[in-house]
Amino acid sequence: MKKLLGKMPGWGRTLFIVLLSVLVGGGGIYGVLLLIRGNAAVNVYALTDVGQYSSSGNAQTDGRVTTDRVQSVYISNTQEVTEILVKEGQKVSVGDELIAFDTTLTDLELERKDIAVRQLELDLENAKKERQAMNSYQIYVPPQPTEEPELQPGNVGQPRKGNGTVDDPVVFLWNESCLLDTAFLSQLADSARAQGMRELYAVLEQRVQDSLQGGVVNAVEIRVIPREDGSWAFTVLPSEYDSSVPREEGEEEEPQEEPYTGPTYSWSELNSMKKEADKKIRDLELKLEMAKVELETVRHELESGTVKATIDGVVKTVRDIEEARSEGTPLILVSGGGGYMVTGALSETELDSMHVGDTVSLLSWESYETLDATIVSISPFPTDSGYYYHYSEGNQNVSLYPFTVSVGEDAKLREGEYVQLTYSPGGEGSGYFLMNPFVRSENGKSYVWALGEKGLEKRYVTTGSSLWGNYVQITSGLEGVEYLAFPYGRSLRDGQKAEIAGIESLYGY
Numbered sequence: 001m002k003k004l005l006g007k008m009p010g011w012g013r014t015l016f017i018v019l020l021s022v023l024v025g026g027g028g029i030y031g032v033l034l035l036i037r038g039n040a041a042v043n044v045y046a047l048t049d050v051g052q053y054s055s056s057g058n059a060q061t062d063g064r065v066t067t068d069r070v071q072s073v074y075i076s077n078t079q080e081v082t083e084i085l086v087k088e089g090q091k092v093s094v095g096d097e098l099i100a101f102d103t104t105l106t107d108l109e110l111e112r113k114d115i116a117v118r119q120l121e122l123d124l125e126n127a128k129k130e131r132q133a134m135n136s137y138q139i140y141v142p143p144q145p146t147e148e149p150e151l152q153p154g155n156v157g158q159p160r161k162g163n164g165t166v167d168d169p170v171v172f173l174w175n176e177s178c179l180l181d182t183a184f185l186s187q188l189a190d191s192a193r194a195q196g197m198r199e200l201y202a203v204l205e206q207r208v209q210d211s212l213q214g215g216v217v218n219a220v221e222i223r224v225i226p227r228e229d230g231s232w233a234f235t236v237l238p239s240e241y242d243s244s245v246p247r248e249e250g251e252e253e254e255p256q257e258e259p260y261t262g263p264t265y266s267w268s269e270l271n272s273m274k275k276e277a278d279k280k281i282r283d284l285e286l287k288l289e290m291a292k293v294e295l296e297t298v299r300h301e302l303e304s305g306t307v308k309a310t311i312d313g314v315v316k317t318v319r320d321i322e323e324a325r326s327e328g329t330p331l332i333l334v335s336g337g338g339g340y341m342v343t344g345a346l347s348e349t350e351l352d353s354m355h356v357g358d359t360v361s362l363l364s365w366e367s368y369e370t371l372d373a374t375i376v377s378i379s380p381f382p383t384d385s386g387y388y389y390h391y392s393e394g395n396q397n398v399s400l401y402p403f404t405v406s407v408g409e410d411a412k413l414r415e416g417e418y419v420q421l422t423y424s425p426g427g428e429g430s431g432y433f434l435m436n437p438f439v440r441s442e443n444g445k446s447y448v449w450a451l452g453e454k455g456l457e458k459r460y461v462t463t464g465s466s467l468w469g470n471y472v473q474i475t476s477g478l479e480g481v482e483y484l485a486f487p488y489g490r491s492l493r494d495g496q497k498a499e500i501a502g503i504e505s506l507y508g509y
Contacts, residue, residue, distance in 0.1 A: 040161065042491060043501035044451045044483035048271070050503070051434040051471065061344030061390045062286065062420045069336030070409045071310050073098055074324070076109070076298075081321050086332065088318050092309040098332050100306045110302055113295040120288040127284055131277040138264050164192065164200040169221060173212065174204035188224040189232035200224045201237075266482065282389055286365065286418050293416045311336045316409070328367050329412055340407040342419055345388035345400040346378065350425035354378065360405055360423040367412050373405035373421070432478055433471035439463065440487045449492055451483040456496035 075081060080102040086092060162170040170188075192200035206218040221237045265273065313336035324331040342362065346354055354375065362373040382399035390400055405421065407413065439446050439461070450459040461477030485492065486506060 040491065041497040041499035042449075042456055042485050042489075043505060044456070044485045044498045045501060045503050045506060047432075047478075047482055047484060050438050050484055051432055051474075059347070059350065059391065059425050060420060060422050061346075061388060062418055063342040063344045063388075064289075065413050065415055065417050065419055066341045066343075067311075067338065067415045068341050068406070069311055069313065069338030070340060070415075071313070071332075071334040071336075072330035072414055073307050073332040073334075074328075074414055075099075075101075075321065075331050077325065080104070081331070084318060084321075084332070086315045086318065088315055090315045091313070092315060092334060093312050094309055096309040098307050098309055098315075098334070103302055103305050107302065110295070110298045113291065113298050117288065117291045117295055120284060120291055124281065124284040124288055127277065127281045131274070131281060134270065134274055134277060137270055162203070164188075164195075164197060164202070166199075166201050169201035169203045171203045171205060173207060173210065174220075175206055175210055185224060185232060185234055188234075189226040192224060193226040198225070200226075282391075290365065290418055307332075309334055313337070330414075333409070335409050339409045340411055340413045340415075341376075341404055342373065342407070342421065343402050343404045344421045345383065345390045346403050347390060347425070348382070348399045348401065351378070351401060353425050354403070354423065358423070360421050362405065362407060363420040363422070364413060364417065365419060366414060366417050369412050371407055371411055371413075373407045376404050376406045378403040432474050434474055434484075436470060436472055438484055438487060439472055439474075447487075448477075448481075449485040449487045450478075450481045451485070451498050454495055456485060456492065456498050457494050458492075 081099055082102050083100045085097045085099060092098070162168050164170045188200050188202060192198070200223070202222050202224070204220045204222070205216050208215050208217060223235045223237055225233045225235075227233065311334060313334045315332060316335040317330065317333035319329060319331050321331065323329070356375050356378060358375045359372050360375065362371045363369075364371070379402040381401070383402050388400050388402070413419070434448070439448055441447070445460055446463045447458055447460045449456055451457075452459075459477055459481065462475045464473035464475045483498070483500060485498065
C-alpha cells in the first residue's frame with residue numbers, strides 16, 4: 001500500500017484515501033444515469049432532411065415545338081423581303097422557294113445574336129455559381145444557453161457527458177474540495193445496476209478555475225462494480241483518458257476549425273432562395289437555347305437568301321409583310337394536314353391523375369400567348385430525367401414519363417421554339433409532409449419534439465393525408481420550426497439541450 005501511494009501524485013493520493021474511506025459505506029439514492037441522460041444533449045435534425053413539401057397545385061414542364069406536317073415562315077425585323085414566291089391555295093413540294101429577301105442587314109444581326117448568346121452563357125455560369133454557394137450557407141439556430149455545472153464544497157459537479165462504458169465514461173467536473181462519499185458511489189452503482197451494466201466507468205476532471213472553459217489540470221478514472229446483494233466495490237484506474245494528459249510546455253495545440261462567418265438564413269428563407277435560383281437557372285437555360293436557335297437561323301439566312309418549303313403541302317396563308325412582322329404571325333403557312341406538337345414530362349406520381357385527352361396550358365416564350373393543348377400520348381416507359389425539365393412541389397427524386405400534346409396548325413407557334421406546359425396533376429393534399437417516425441400521438445393528439453428558443457419543446461401538430469405511405473401531412477404546428485428530434489427515448493423533456501446533427505448519424509452511416 002505504501003509503495004502504491006508513493007508512486008501516486010499528491011492529488012491522486014488525496015483522492016484515493018478519500019475513496020478508500022467510503023468503502024465501509026453503502027446504500028444509494030437514485031440512478032445517476034437517469035440524471036446523466038436528462039442533461040445530455042439530444043440530437044436534432046434539419047427539417048429538410050426528415051420531411052418535404054408536396055402540393056396538389058400546378059406542375060410545370062417544358063419542351064421544344066415540333067411540327068406534324070406544318071411549316072410556318074416568320075420574318076424578323078432585319079429581314080427585307082424582296083419577293084413572295086407563292087400564293088394561297090398553291091401546292092408546294094419540298095425544296096420549292098417560298099420567299100426571297102435582301103441579306104444586307106443580316107451580317108449586323110448575326111453579330112448581335114452572337115453577342116446575346118455569349119452574354120447568356122456568362123449569366124448562366126454566374127447563376128450556377130450563386131446557386132452552388134447557397135449549399136454552404138448555414139441555417140440560423142437560436143443560441144442555446146450554456147450552463148456551467150455548479151461546483152461547491154461537498155458536491156461533485158453534474159455529469160457532462162458519457163454513458164458509463166469503458167470507451168465512453170461518465171465525465172464529472174471535480175476539485176479537491178468535493179467529497180466523494182458513499183451516496184455518490186452508490187448512485188453510480190445503482191445506475192449501473194438499473195441499466196444491467198456489470199461495471200460503470202467515470203472520470204473526474206479537475207479544470208482551471210473549476211470552469212468548463214478552463215483546461216484540464218488532472219483527471220482520475222474510477223470503476224464501480226455493483227453486487228447482487230446491493231453493495232458495491234470500486235477501483236481507481238490508471239487513467240488513459242485523453243483529457244487527463246496535460247499539454248507539454250511548448251507543445252502546439254491542435255488546429256481548431258475556423259468558425260463559420262458567412263451569411264445565415266432561416267430554413268424557409270434559404271429554401272425560397274434556392275427555389276428562386278433554380279428557376280433563374282432554368283429560365284436562362286431556356287433563353288440560351290432559344291438564342292442559339294435564332295443565331296443558327298440568321299446564319300442560314302445569310303447563306304441562302306431564300307426560304308424553301310420543308311414539307312409537301314398546300315400554302316394555307318400568305319399575310320401582309322408588315323402585318324406579319326408587327327403581329328408576330330407567320331408570313332406564310334404551309335399545311336400538310338397536321339399541327340404543332342410539344343413533348344414534356346410527367347412525374348411517376350402524376351401518372352394516375354393525367355390521361356390522354358386531358359387539356360394542359362401552353363405558354364409561348366416568344367409571343368407570350370397562352371393556348372390550350374391536348375394530351376395525345378403518354379409513354380408507358382420512364383426516360384432519362386436529366387433530359388426533361390419538370391417541376392412540382394414534393395419529391396423530386398422520381399422517374400419521369402414523356403407525354404406529348406397537340407395544338408392546331410393555326411396556333412401562333414414557331415418550330416424550334418421552347419414553350420412551357422402547365423397542368424394540375426391533383427393527387428395528394430398540399431403542405432409539408434414529415435417522415436412517419438417523427439410524429440407521435442398522445443391521447444389522440446399528434447406531436448413532435450422541436451428545437452425552440454429555450455431548448456427542446458413538445459410541439460403539438462395537426463395532421464392530414466398520407467404521402468406514399470411513408471410521410472404524414474402536417475397542416476399546422478410547424479411554423480418557425482427548423483430542427484426536430486427523433487421522438488423516442490426517456491430523456492426527452494421540455495428545455496432539454498439539443499445538438500444539431502447530420503441525418504447520417506440517425507441511420508448510423
